[in-house]
Amino acid sequence: MVEEAGKASGLVATSTITHATPAVFASHVASRANEADIAPQLLENDVDVILGGGKKYFPESLLNEAKAKGYQFASNKEDLAKVKKSNKLIGLFAEDGMAPELDRDETDQPILSEMTGSALDVLKNDKDGFFLMVEGSQIDWAGHDNDAAWAMKDSEAFEKAVEKAVEFAKKDGNTLVVVAGDHDTGGMSVGGYGKGDAKLEVLRQVTATGDFMESKLNADRSNVKEIVKQYTNLDLTDAEAGRIKTAKSPSMAINQIVSERAIVGWSSTGHTGTDVPLYAFGPGSDLFRGLHENTDLPVLMGEAMKIKFTPGK
Incomplete structure (x- = not known):
C-alpha cells in the first residue's frame, strides 16, 4: 500500500x-x-x-x-x-x-x-x-x-x-x-497469591531468562540452586529446588517460582x-x-x- x-x-x-x-x-x-x-x-x-x-x-x-x-x-x-x-x-x-x-x-x-x-x-x-x-x-x-x-x-x-x-x-x-x-x-497482574503488592526489586535482580537458566542446568539438575542463585540472587528452598528438578519444563518452573517471589500473578500461558x-x-x-x-x-x-x-x- x-x-x-x-x-x-x-x-x-x-x-x-x-x-x-x-x-x-x-x-x-x-x-x-x-x-x-x-x-x-x-x-x-x-x-x-x-x-x-x-x-x-x-x-x-x-x-x-x-x-x-x-x-x-x-x-x-x-x-x-x-x-x-x-x-x-x-x-x-x-x-x-x-x-x-x-x-x-x-x-x-x-x-x-x-x-x-x-x-x-x-x-x-x-x-x-x-x-x-x-x-x-x-x-x-x-x-x-x-x-x-x-x-x-x-x-x-x-x-x-x-x-x-x-x-x-x-x-x-x-x-x-x-x-x-x-x-x-499471560494475563500478568501486579500482585497475586493472596500476598498483596508486587516486589519489583526481585525482578530487577534477575539477569537471565528462564530458558537461559534451564540451558545451564546439568543432566540431573543437581546444580539448580547454584544456577538460580547466580542469575536471580534468590536462595531456593529445598521444596522449590525439588519443583524445578522434577518439572516437565524446568524453565517454566523457574519462572513460576520467580513470579511467586516477586508476587507477580499470571492467569494464562x-x-x-x-x-x-x-x-x-x-x-x-x-x-x-x-x-x-x-x-x-x-x-x-x-x-x-x-x-x-x-x-x-
Whole structure:
C-alpha cells in the first residue's frame, strides 16, 4: 500500500523478520509457518529496511539478489553501526529469533532502539515519506512463558525504541507515531497469591531468562540452586529446588517460582481477551482517540497518510 503510494517502508522485529507480525505487512502465504516462502516476498514487495532475526530463511542466493537490488547487509551490532548512507538495508542478526533482552549480552546483536534508529536513518531519505513497523516481539514470548523479568526487560527495550521514534517525530514535525499491541499474553497482574503488592526489586535482580537458566542446568539438575542463585540472587528452598528438578519444563518452573517471589500473578500461558492500550503522537493522532477494534488501526493509519485502505482488499 505505502510502496504503491511512492513511500519507503521498513520492518523491524526481535523475532524472525518472517514471523507473523512483520510478515503480515508484506507477504501473502497460506500459513504463517511458511517463513521460507515469506522471505523472498519481502524483497519482491520492495520493503526497503528489513531488520531482525531469521537468517536461516535467507539463503545466499536470496541475499545475492538483495545485494544486486542495492541492499546493504548487516549481520551484527558492529555492522549495523557502520552502515553508510543507504536507501535499502537488510540486517539479519540471528539464525532464528534474536536473543531476549536479558540474554543480549551473550551475543553481538543490536538492541531494538539501535535497529529503530538505523531504520529511521535509511527511511528518512525518501522525500515522499515512509511507513515503519517496529515490534518488540518477545514481550509476547515472555508472556507465554510466564517469565516476568523477561517481559519487563523486553518492555523496557521497546520503550526505548518508542523514545527513539518520538524523538525523531518531534524533530521532523510531520511524523505520526502509533503504539499498540495486537493482544495481551499471560494475563500478568501486579500482585497475586493472596500476598498483596508486587516486589519489583526481585525482578530487577534477575539477569537471565528462564530458558537461559534451564540451558545451564546439568543432566540431573543437581546444580539448580547454584544456577538460580547466580542469575536471580534468590536462595531456593529445598521444596522449590525439588519443583524445578522434577518439572516437565524446568524453565517454566523457574519462572513460576520467580513470579511467586516477586508476587507477580499470571492467569494464562496463552493470549487473553484484555483490551490493550493505544497511544499516538504527532499529526493525525486525534484519529486514534477512544476505543477501537484492532481492524480499525490500518484504516486510520491509511487516513493519516492520505491513503485509502479497505481491509481485505
